[in-house]
Amino acid sequence: MSQTNDFPPTLSPPVYIIIFHAPLFAFISLSLKPITSKRHTFVLCIITFVQALIPFIYHGRYESLMHFFVALFTTLYTFKMMVWLKKNYQSSIDSKIKIPSFTASLFNWRPTAVTIPDESKYQRYIDSIKITDINQVIINHTIKAIIKYVILDLISEYLRINKPEFIERSYGLRVLDYLRTGRPFIETYTFFYCILFIILAIVGFSIFWNVTCIIFGIILKPLLSDSVDKNRKREESKSFKTKLKEWLIISIFYTKPLMDKPYFSTGPRDLWSNQWHQIFYQIFIELGYLPVRNYFKHSITLGRILGTCSVFLISGLFHDYIAIVAFSHFSLDYTAFFLFHGFLLILWEAVEFNILGRGRDSKDSLGIKVFKMALFLPIASFILPLFVEPYANGLYIYSTLDIYTNLTNWCWH
Numbered sequence: 001m002s003q004t005n006d007f008p009p010t011l012s013p014p015v016y017i018i019i020f021h022a023p024l025f026a027f028i029s030l031s032l033k034p035i036t037s038k039r040h041t042f043v044l045c046i047i048t049f050v051q052a053l054i055p056f057i058y059h060g061r062y063e064s065l066m067h068f069f070v071a072l073f074t075t076l077y078t079f080k081m082m083v084w085l086k087k088n089y090q091s092s093i094d095s096k097i098k099i100p101s102f103t104a105s106l107f108n109w110r111p112t113a114v115t116i117p118d119e120s121k122y123q124r125y126i127d128s129i130k131i132t133d134i135n136q137v138i139i140n141h142t143i144k145a146i147i148k149y150v151i152l153d154l155i156s157e158y159l160r161i162n163k164p165e166f167i168e169r170s171y172g173l174r175v176l177d178y179l180r181t182g183r184p185f186i187e188t189y190t191f192f193y194c195i196l197f198i199i200l201a202i203v204g205f206s207i208f209w210n211v212t213c214i215i216f217g218i219i220l221k222p223l224l225s226d227s228v229d230k231n232r233k234r235e236e237s238k239s240f241k242t243k244l245k246e247w248l249i250i251s252i253f254y255t256k257p258l259m260d261k262p263y264f265s266t267g268p269r270d271l272w273s274n275q276w277h278q279i280f281y282q283i284f285i286e287l288g289y290l291p292v293r294n295y296f297k298h299s300i301t302l303g304r305i306l307g308t309c310s311v312f313l314i315s316g317l318f319h320d321y322i323a324i325v326a327f328s329h330f331s332l333d334y335t336a337f338f339l340f341h342g343f344l345l346i347l348w349e350a351v352e353f354n355i356l357g358r359g360r361d362s363k364d365s366l367g368i369k370v371f372k373m374a375l376f377l378p379i380a381s382f383i384l385p386l387f388v389e390p391y392a393n394g395l396y397i398y399s400t401l402d403i404y405t406n407l408t409n410w411c412w413h
Contacts, residue, residue: 020070023047031084031102041085042378051077059324060327064327065395065396068322073281076280086287109278110255114277115256115308137252148210153399155199160397169402183396197388267345268380281317292310317334333391336386349385
């Protein structure tokens with residue numbers, strides 16, 4: 001894409017991707033061991049800042065979907081860097097906290113998604129997996145991925161050729177205008193398009209998980225075929241190869257899917273803590289909830305409320321950053337969207353816990369679940385266009401029918 005200004009210089013997509021990853025590799029090379037000095041800390045902080053800055057200064061220079069993924073991985077890397085820096089700071093205060101290398105923490109995205117039925121029998125569950133189990137998993141995920149891809153491609157093609165004209169004014173402001181003037185804030189087809197777009201995202205996350213499990217299964221097969229001497233000492237059996245094998249088994253067989261069933265959510269906490277993808281969950285807890293909650297130790301309730309708000313605020317700003325980088329959408333639409341869900345969660349639980357006296361661990365009957373879904377999903381659907389409209393308007397949606405054109409644009413423009 002041509003630009004009139006000379007800075008930053010326009011680079012071919014392959015060169016840009018290499019430069020974009022340079023701060024990550026620099027951070028990795030300097031974080032093999034815990035931080036040792038203030039200078040070390042300063043350098044790593046600068047690298048973290050540069051990692052977030054590169055896509056920002058190149059916003060609007062590249063095809064929207066490519067830059068969307070660049071922005072997404074930027075936030076993943078940057079947040080992980082910040083968490084690792086935080087852990088080092090905590091270790092400087094409490095020497096009992098052990099700090100692994102940054103690389104060791106880089107691939108641990110969803111520690112709370114593990115579903116081993118009985119932790120006391122951890123090794124038994126690991127050792128129970130055989131080659132035949134791996135083959136069956138690969139076949140199952142391959143079939144699912146093919147079926148979902150066909151669905152994804154059909155939805156993508158429909159969205160690509162039937163895109164409505166989106167109103168420039170923010171959905172949230174249009175709702176406020178409606179309260180004052182009675183002017184309609186969204187057309188029926190546009191709302192349908194937004195629902196279909198979010199279905200596209202759910203299917204896309206689901207396919208990503210299927211493909212990931214297929215790749216992990218292929219990597220695991222040769223590791224699983226090697227016999228393990230059970231008489232070896234414990235520390236010897238936990239070699240890198242053994243740890244990798246166990247991690248792959250846990251990921252494939254004992255980890256929840258990346259995207260569960262958000263359309264069956266029974267409330268805001270169920271949506272954001274269970275049903276929607278949990279890639280950022282632990283990061284937001286570490287960078288948002290825990291620091292704010294711990295700051296207000298004198299008031300546990302206030303700390304929890306403000307900690308919850310901080311999580312949704314960070315999530316909103318992160319999505320706004322992606323929108324700026326991917327398609328130059330400067331607004332606070334996502335911040336408003338996530339803060340709405342944060343306030344809804346606080347209000348929802350205040351009513352459920354304090355007024356109805358139902359604790360967070362209460363088991364819902366089928367009737368209560370249906371009632372809660374019937375109450376929550378219309379609210380979530382009503383606010384959904386605030387989240388979807390910028391993405392649906394700014395991102396170019398690909399389908400197989402125009403893949404040749406897409407590849408040409410990515411490689412040469």
